Amino acid sequence: MLTDLATSSPALAGQTAAPRVVVSMRHVSKLFSNGTLALKDMSLDVQRGEFLSLLGPSGCGKSTALRIIAGLGAPSTGQIDWPSSKINSKGLPEGDVGFVFQEPTLMPWQTVWGNVYLPLRLRGVSKRDADPAIMEVLASVGLADFTKSYPRELSGGMKMRVSIARALVTKPKLLLMDEPFAALDEITRQKLNDDVLRLWRETGITVIFVTHSVFESAFLSNRIVVMRARPGQVYADLPLITSGVRDENYRTSEEYRATTDTVSRALQEAIMRGAQAK
Numbered sequence: 484m485l486t487d488l489a490t491s492s493p494a495l496a497g498q499t500a501a502p503r504v505v506v507s508m509r510h511v512s513k514l515f516s517n518g519t520l521a522l523k524d525m526s527l528d529v530q531r532g533e534f535l536s537l538l539g540p541s542g543c544g545k546s547t548a549l550r551i552i553a554g555l556g557a558p559s560t561g562q563i564d565w566p567s568s569k570i571n572s573k574g575l576p577e578g579d580v581g582f583v584f585q586e587p588t589l590m591p592w593q594t595v596w597g598n599v600y601l602p603l604r605l606r607g608v609s610k611r612d613a614d615p616a617i618m619e620v621l622a623s624v625g626l627a628d629f630t631k632s633y634p635r636e637l638s639g640g641m642k643m644r645v646s647i648a649r650a651l652v653t654k655p656k657l658l659l660m661d662e663p664f665a666a667l668d669e670i671t672r673q674k675l676n677d678d679v680l681r682l683w684r685e686t687g688i689t690v691i692f693v694t695h696s697v698f699e700s701a702f703l704s705n706r707i708v709v710m711r712a713r714p715g716q717v718y719a720d721l722p723l724i725t726s727g728v729r730d731e732n733y734r735t736s737e738e739y740r741a742t743t744d745t746v747s748r749a750l751q752e753a754i755m756r757g758a759q760a761k
């Protein structure tokens with residue numbers, strides 16, 4: 484029998500309430516000052532507990548959409564709504580959003596502990612009070628034994644784990660990830676995919692994950708939003724159903740292969756539409 488991955492998540496199993504919208508893009512367009520229309524009339528409701536991938540060709544506006552959701556850029560027209568969050572004076576849900584970029588952007592002069600402390604320090608939390616949360620999140624990403632290490636002593640994958648821990652230490656409701664594993668080798672990438680999926684299941688956090696990779700999006704997501712370019716828009720919105728846990732066996736299953744076929748086709752169509760609009 485087919486089961487939605489979200490309902491097989493222990494963190495979500497007890498949540499019987501109707502899905503709630505965490506963030507909503509309403510007719511968002513973005514025209515940059517150089518005349519590039521990066522997004523045109525993009526609307527998207529992200530439901531609580533979803534693992535949603537934004538997939539699309541280079542330049543279709545994935546990062547622009549994510550940055551607008553994060554408040555790192557304003558829409559030219561349209562708006563972002565946070566129906567289930569308290570909003571601060573800047574129109575943002577204070578403390579409710581974590582961001583992981585493609586580059587880990589760690590402070591080289593700080594230890595792993597010090598880097599993960601940053602968001603709590605900015606909120607005025609003392610080192611002593613912050614320590615339990617930092618140790619917990621570092622354990623959850625497998626770095627409990629590296630608290631005193633400096634970034635230069637870590638591998639690329641470990642640096643990315645620090646970046647994820649830093650984004651999670653404030654326990655945000657929504658985690659935004661912009662091609663976080665694109666620069667990593669395939670084995671490290673698969674391991675981090677497993678870890679992110681486990682963290683998602685354990686915490687019930689909502690994730691928006693930007694990627695170019697059909698395989699990565701099909702492995703991780705329970706919803707894939709395929710974007711087309713020129714202008715950036717939603718081309719297809721694909722709910723993903725899986726019969727069980729997404730693990731090593733799933734990677735080689737017929738079900739995964741069929742899913743990647745479907746997603747690849749949608750992406751090819753989206754690319755063709757973008758090319759026709761050139």
Ligand SMILES: Nc1ncnc2c1ncn2[C@@H]1O[C@H](COP(=O)(O)OP(=O)(O)OP(=O)(O)O)[C@@H](O)[C@H]1O
Nearest residue numbers: 515516517519521540541542543544545546547548
């Ligand atoms: N600050 C900016 N000023 C002008 N144009 C920009 C700016 N940022 C992005 N763009 C343009 O907007 C379009 C969308 O860019 P964006 O980075 O959002 O795409 P993307 O889908 O994330 O691409 P990629 O997958 O290659 O990272 C591109 O044409 C890009 O050149």
